[in-house]
Amino acid sequence: MNFILDERLAGDTEFLVDWPLCRVLLMNDQQYPWCILxxxxxxxxxxxxxxxxELSDDQRAQFDAESVFLSKTLMQYFQGEKLNIAALxxxxxxxxxxxxxxxxxxxxxPAPIWGRHSVKPYDDAALxxxxxxxINLLKPAFA
Amino acid sequence: MNFILDERLAGDTEFLVDWPLCRVLLMNDQQYPWCILxxxxxxxxxxxxxxxxELSDDQRAQFDAESVFLSKTLMQYFQGEKLNIAALxxxxxxxxxxxxxxxxxxxxxPAPIWGRHSVKPYDDAALxxxxxxxINLLKPAFA
Numbered sequence: 649m650n651f652i653l654d655e656r657l658a659g660d661t662e663f664l665v666d667w668p669l670c671r672v673l674l675m676n677d678q679q680y681p682w683c684i685l686x687x688x689x690x691x692x693x694x695x696x697x698x699x700x701x702e703l704s705d706d707q708r709a710q711f712d713a714e715s716v717f718l719s720k721t722l723m724q725y726f727q728g729e730k731l732n733i734a735a736l737x738x739x740x741x742x743x744x745x746x747x748x749x750x751x752x753x754x755x756x757x758p759a760p761i762w763g764r765h766s767v768k769p770y771d772d773a774a775l776x777x778x779x780x781x782x783i784n785l786l787k788p789a790f791a
Numbered sequence: 792m793n794f795i796l797d798e799r800l801a802g803d804t805e806f807l808v809d810w811p812l813c814r815v816l817l818m819n820d821q822q823y824p825w826c827i828l829x830x831x832x833x834x835x836x837x838x839x840x841x842x843x844x845e846l847s848d849d850q851r852a853q854f855d856a857e858s859v860f861l862s863k864t865l866m867q868y869f870q871g872e873k874l875n876i877a878a879l880x881x882x883x884x885x886x887x888x889x890x891x892x893x894x895x896x897x898x899x900x901p902a903p904i905w906g907r908h909s910v911k912p913y914d915d916a917a918l919x920x921x922x923x924x925x926i927n928l929l930k931p932a933f934a
Contacts, residue, residue: 699874701862708859712851719844730884731842734877738893738901741873750881758881762903 651688654696654742660767662775664782667790669710672718673744674779677767679756681726681749683718683782686742687711696742700735703743715745717789722749725785732760794831797839797885803910805918807925810933812853815861816887817922820910822899824869824892826861826925829885830854839885843878846886858888860932865892868928875903 653671661673661684669689675682689707691697703711719731728749735745748761756764770778796814804816804827812832818825832850834840846854862874871892878888891904899907913921 699862699866700876701859701866701874708855709852712855716844716851719842723842723844730879730881731844732877732879732881733843734875734879734903736873736875736877736903738873738875738903760877760879760881760903760905762905763907 651690652696653686654740654744656740657684657686657742657744662779664779665787667714667786669707670714672714672786674782675746675767676769676775678770678774679765679768680754680761681722681728681778682761683722683747684744685711685714685718685747686744698737698741698743700743700745711745714790715747718747718786721785721789722747725781729757734760734762736762794833795839796829797883797887799883800827800829800885800887805922807922808930810857810929812850813857815857815929817925818889818910819912819918821913821917822908822911823897823904824865824871824921825904826865826890828854828857828861828888828890841880841884841886843886843888854888857933858890861890861929864928864932865890868924872900877903877905879905 661675664672664674670685670687673684675684687697689697723731726749729752730750732748732750750757804818807815807817813828813830816827818827830840830846832840866874869892872895873893875891875893893900
């Protein structure tokens, strides 16, 4: 029943922090501030969770708290126009919930970001800075 | 502070039921079983709610209950492959949360549905049938 992060998610993201329920990841895409929450739980038969409604009531309440904290923190820090939250999972089935800060001048606005533009990774220095800033903001929560 | 549904949302959808927090709408698009939850609340200054985190704790708990009921009901009834849940709102700013049942043989799979294919409305008879089936499933909840 140990939590295992999907390999594709692991490859596309950087680790930020583990909260009580979720692992918080930074999508390595400089085009948008984009974090992903992955509940660190497996199903009874040791498979991945796929749907939000498969979480228990307590887990969903904790997910809500973590999603709200992440949402407010991202919008306050980046001063976004709109937050896009989505649980899709048609390609990577492990339950993961996107939190994407959108701006009126981002390259996909006002369309959803998925499948619009190829991911554009941060350069090394910018990735280090972005990770450090977000870890400072997110790590104290739920400690 | 009366709830007013955004005109564009009203034009694209059919009314199914009002639950304690949300209005449940059917998107008039025969390509996917697609419902939308719209919390029937306005902000303090009588503007629309835009973000999930603007809801109170009690409202978010109720939203969670309504979203889970809708999710399970849609997936059970339509026997979908995956449920896509998303709060986007870059075009229509009034907070509304998509619940879309996806199938491996739907026209957009595995891409997200937004902006892929133009909406294809139901014909009259099919719309009546779909509405009736969903109202029967959804109306008894939270009564």
